Amino acid sequence: xxxxxxxxxxxxxxxxxxxxxxxxxxxxxxxxxxxxxxxxxxxxxxxxxxxxxxxxxxxxxxxxxxxxxxxxxxxxxxxxxxxxxxxxxxxxxxxxxxxxxxxxxxxxxxxxxxxxxxxxxxxxxxxxxxxxxxxxxxxxxxxxxxxxxxxxxxxxxxxxxxxxxxxxxxxxxxxxxxxxxxxxxxxxxxxxxxxxxxxxxxxxxxxxxxxxxxxxxxxxxxxxxxxxxxxxxxxxxxxxxxxxxxxxxxxxxxxxxxxxxxxxxxxxxxxxxxxxxxxxxxxxxxxxxxxxxxxxxxxxxxxxxxxxxxxxxxxxxxxxxxxxxxxxxxxxxxxxxxxxxxxxxxxxxxxxxxxxxx
Numbered sequence: 001x002x003x004x005x006x007x008x009x010x011x012x013x014x015x016x017x018x019x020x021x022x023x024x025x026x027x028x029x030x031x032x033x034x035x036x037x038x039x040x041x042x043x044x045x046x047x048x049x050x051x052x053x054x055x056x057x058x059x060x061x062x063x064x065x066x067x068x069x070x071x072x073x074x075x076x077x078x079x080x081x082x083x084x085x086x087x088x089x090x091x092x093x094x095x096x097x098x099x100x101x102x103x104x105x106x107x108x109x110x111x112x113x114x115x116x117x118x119x120x121x122x123x124x125x126x127x128x129x130x131x132x133x134x135x136x137x138x139x140x141x142x143x144x145x146x147x148x149x150x151x152x153x154x155x156x157x158x159x160x161x162x163x164x165x166x167x168x169x170x171x172x173x174x175x176x177x178x179x180x181x182x183x184x185x186x187x188x189x190x191x192x193x194x195x196x197x198x199x200x201x202x203x204x205x206x207x208x209x210x211x212x213x214x215x216x217x218x219x220x221x222x223x224x225x226x227x228x229x230x231x232x233x234x235x236x237x238x239x240x241x242x243x244x245x246x247x248x249x250x251x252x253x254x255x256x257x258x259x260x261x262x263x264x265x266x267x268x269x270x271x272x273x274x275x276x277x278x279x280x281x282x283x284x285x286x287x288x289x290x291x292x293x294x295x296x297x298x299x300x301x302x303x304x305x306x307x308x309x310x311x312x313x314x315x316x317x318x319x320x321x322x323x324x325x326x327x328x329x330x331x332x333x334x335x336x337x338x339x340x341x342x343x344x345x346x347x348x349x350x351x352x353x354x355x356x357x358x
Contacts, residue, residue, distance in 0.1 A: 004089075005102040008076065009102050009105070009106060011076045012073055012076050012102075012106055014072075015072035015075050015076060016069055019067075019071045020061065020064065020065065020068040023064045024057065027060050027064065031056075032053065038138075039137060044136055044137060051132065052129050052132045052137075053129075055126075055129040056125070056126070056129040057125075058117070059125065059129070059245065061117070062117060065117075066110075066282045066283045066286050067286075069106070069107070069110050069287060070287070070289065070290045070313075073290035073294065074293065074294050074309075076294075077306065078304070078307070100291050104287065104288075107288070110280075110287075111281050111282075111283040114283055115276075118276065118279075119276075123245065123248050123251070126243075130243070149162060150237060152232055156180065157176065157177065157178055158176075159175070159176055159230070160174070161173065161175075161237070162262070162264075163259065165264070165265060165268070166234070166268060167267075167268050169195065169234040170193060171194040172193050172194075173192070174189070174190070174193070174206075175188070175189070176188065176190075176230075185211065186210070188209045189203065189206055189208050189209075189228070191207075192205035200227050200228070200229060201228050201229075201230045202228075203225065203226045204226075206222075206223050206226055207220065207222055207223075244269060244276075249273065252272065252273050252276070256270060270328075271325055271335040271339060273335070274335050274339035275339040278340050282343065282346075285346050285347050286313075286314070286317075286350075288347065288354060289310075289346065289349060289353060291353075291354060292350055292351075292352070293310060293353060294306050313346075317342060317346055320341075320342045321342035324339070324341045325338050325339070
């Protein structure tokens with residue numbers, strides 16, 4: 001390996017570690033002070049608080065790692081520019097495209113590492129931290145879930161929900177079982193769908209069976225719609241189902257297949273599935289943008305201005321990326337387009353900056 005390549009790779013990796021440590025520490029401090037009141041209200045011992053944050057660190061690393069890669073590149077090239085090293089290299093006939101080769105290598109390796117890290121470690125640790133938050137801090141009502149099925153108990157009412165669509169705030173395959181003091185079924189409702197509307201659940205396409213205590217028989221009513229005063233809220237269900245961040249790529253793919261096999265809409269999960277592949281590539285794209293920004297002839301003020309440009313680019317990317325995902329969740333654009341549009345546009349921006357760098 002060329003000595004210059006080895007030097008650039010070592011410097012960039014060193015600053016990636018430093019920036020990552022600083023950003024993760026700041027994130028943890030802010031998150032700690034935001035949640036400390038809830039931890040104290042729940043009476044959670046310090047050991048469990050520490051456990052929560054330790055298992056939340058991998059998720060934080062996965063979120064801020066691309067930013068750390070970009071900032072490290074901007075710092076390294078900014079310092080080289082400040083010390084006139086880039087000018088010296090250009091004078092020796094070494095172009096910015098030559099310097100981009102080790103950066104490109106770091107971008108590829110970073111994207112692969114982020115994908116593997118997000119698949120192998122993040123789902124496991126995120127599930128543990130979320131379990132602590134839901135059950136020990138929020139102390140949510142007892143909800144038992146296994147894949148799609150949700151079971152809720154409220155006094156003498158037992159509810160089974162086959163599938164919950166978080167974006168539509170809709171429940172599918174709803175079964176309400178009302179019992180008396182002797183645990184005898186006195187009323188049963190089977191509904192195809194339920195939607196949370198105006199503060200209450202509205203069930204549709206339902207069959208209602210009510211026990212006649214005198215005859216001991218059930219009266220059957222078929223209704224198109226019924227407002228049922230259920231105590232649980234959409235947020236209660238959203239917190240109870242497994243999130244995409246708690247599942248790996250293969251597990252999420254299988255989850256989508258099962259949902260669609262039963263006729264339910266899996267658009268939200270499809271967007272998240274494509275995002276699991278698209279997001280790690282931002283490491284490579286930010287390497288492209290970082291090199292283009294740092295190597296532009298107009299920027300001679302050292303790393304500070306470069307970092308400002310980089311943070312601005314990341315901020316704009318994140319807003320646009322989130323906006324595209326929202327369009328995908330709302331079924332306004334296909335899931336693949338939603339996940340990859342931001343990457344495509346910012347790749348073009350990175351190429352433009354790099355081409356015009358010299």
